[in-house]
Amino acid sequence: MIIAEINMKILSLVLPFLLLLHFGCSSQQETLKGLSYDPPGSVVTTDKEIELQHRRTISFASTKVFSSNEFDGGKLNDFYQVNDTLYTAEMNAENVPINNSAWFAFKLWSPVKQSISILLKYKDGTHRYYPKMSRDKINWTRVDSLNFSIDTANGTALVRVDISPDTLWLSAQELFTSSKYYKWIDDLAEMQFVKKEVIGTSALGKPIVEVEITETNKPSGLIYVIGRQHPPEVTGALALKSFVETLTGGLELAKEFRKKYKTVVIPLVNPDGVDMGHWRHNSNGVDLNRDWVNFNQKETRLVKEKLLSIREESNVPVLFCIDFHSTQKDVFYITNKDAAKQVDEIYNKTMAWFEKIKEKNPGYFVNIDASLNNPSAPTSDSWMFNTFNCPALTYELGDETLREEIKQTSSAAAEAMMELLLKNVK
Ligand SMILES: [Zn+2]
Structure with a gap:
């Protein structure tokens, strides 16, 4: 009984992902009403109001941690502290309906060297991209798998990074602006x-x-x-x-x-x-x-x-x-x-x-x-x-x-x- 329930739960989690795999970025269906993986209404191409993110730097006096989205390609709607080493980064889609391409990009630094964990949380989307990091916005590496995990049930991800006075960019993909x-x-x-x-x-x-x-x-x-x-x-x-x-x-x-x-x-x-x-x-x-x-x-x-x-x-x-x-x-x-x-x-x-x-x-x-x-x-x-x-x-x-x-x-x-x-x- 319990196993069956778990299997059903896994299936319900995995099925949307499998469908997403099948219906990629640009597949098409028979009518102009929309493409098979597009949410209803998303192919209406008249202008739609968007939610602008505030370009800003957010800092915390107690831990001396700084975060910012003040650069081209940046995406960070909010950043807040959960405890001394855990923070939440919130990213919102520009508007809805939208297909799930949950982009994030922000930079972090601190005068005090420290390791912090960041929960990547999305409004109107779920975690998609494996995080990349860079110290110069030119050379990028994937975050070590030991420092990264995805919570498929909640559509979030947790990433741990070392921060220092040397700015660290954390992004869904390399910045190509x-x-x-x-x-x-x-x-x-x-x-x-x-x-x-x-x-x-x-x-x-x-x-x-x-x-x-x-x-x-x-x-x-x-x-x-x-x-x-x-x-x-x-x-x-x-x-x-x-x-x-x-x-x-x-x-x-x-x-x-x-x-x-x-x-x-x-x-x-x-x-x-x-x-x-x-x-x-x-x-x-x-x-x-x-x-x-x-x-x-x-x-x-x-x-x-x-x-x-x-x-x-x-x-x-x-x-x-x-x-x-x-x-x-x-x-x-x-x-x-x-x-x-x-x-x-x-x-x-x-x-x-x-x-x-x-x-x-x-x-x-x-x-x-x-x-x-x-x-x-x-x-x-x-x-x-x-x-x-x-x-x-x-x-x-x-x-x-x-x-x-x-x-x-x-x-x-x-x-x-x-x-x-x-x-x-x-
Ligand atoms: Zn595309």
Whole structure:
């Protein structure tokens, strides 16, 4: 009797997690009403009021512990003391309904060296990300597993850290905020064959930057790459970076590719959400990757108009579209093969790309999911698929996929795409 009850309890705890695993960041269902894992109402893309966190430093006189969210990407709604060594950090979603991407990021310090424990507690969400820490906001490590535990019953987690006068950042993922993107893009644009353009600004006035990579004035085709519609999806950002750096790199393959094609990259679609430490939405409280039918938001409109105008001006086809994201595992969401015209050609091209990725990564499981993806979904991949009639995918990286592996597989994915498109045209 007791065992049965425990089993039922475990099942009730594990089942939502299993469902979440299955329905990752960007899977899709049949109608525009929503996607299967989205909470009801969350795909309404008209502006919604958001709850702003206060940017502030909170300190405790008795223990001389300081905490702060005063930096881009920071997320800490409240921080309070339970006893001499235990504190609670509270994080709230920017608004609801929202899918569970419970982001946290704050810094800690004390003039007195000490070990403290912090209970990570979420409003409208449950613990998701394995904590990372850094002393310089550049180099990050995972918190030692001995100092970390999750309470699945309450959706909280407990983390123990050593603090000192040397500031410690504790975050759901590495901080990859707008300033880092802008610096990266500036570095890329130093190369003769890379051109950058600010195509407009976000709702809060941050630049949305587009990058073009080509060595010809008359490309035979276009490749579109976008990313970071969802703020916490840092592993997708790392993959996009590696993918693009392979296209701009020194391989003969890349040089040949640049002489034939133009790649257009918009790496940061949602700079406001990223810098505000949002769980999923833009500064208007909207999931941008559910706005690709209605285009109610400035950011999605800007990206759409730019992609359309480049297509129109160059008068050559778009050959490949990739939107980078993150979820619990590496997975490629592709359009359902029964869903559109000329589907065989597009489907076969997509599958040929996966085959090449497999060849380049022996032992790597190329996880493909076409089961939920429908061209009528209000997502970027569906819009690109319908508009450009070419392979249009959502490339998802796992939240905890090893960073070296992300770099390698996404670079191999870029090589595979270049080989495929060069071969097809010859
Ligand atoms: Zn996403």
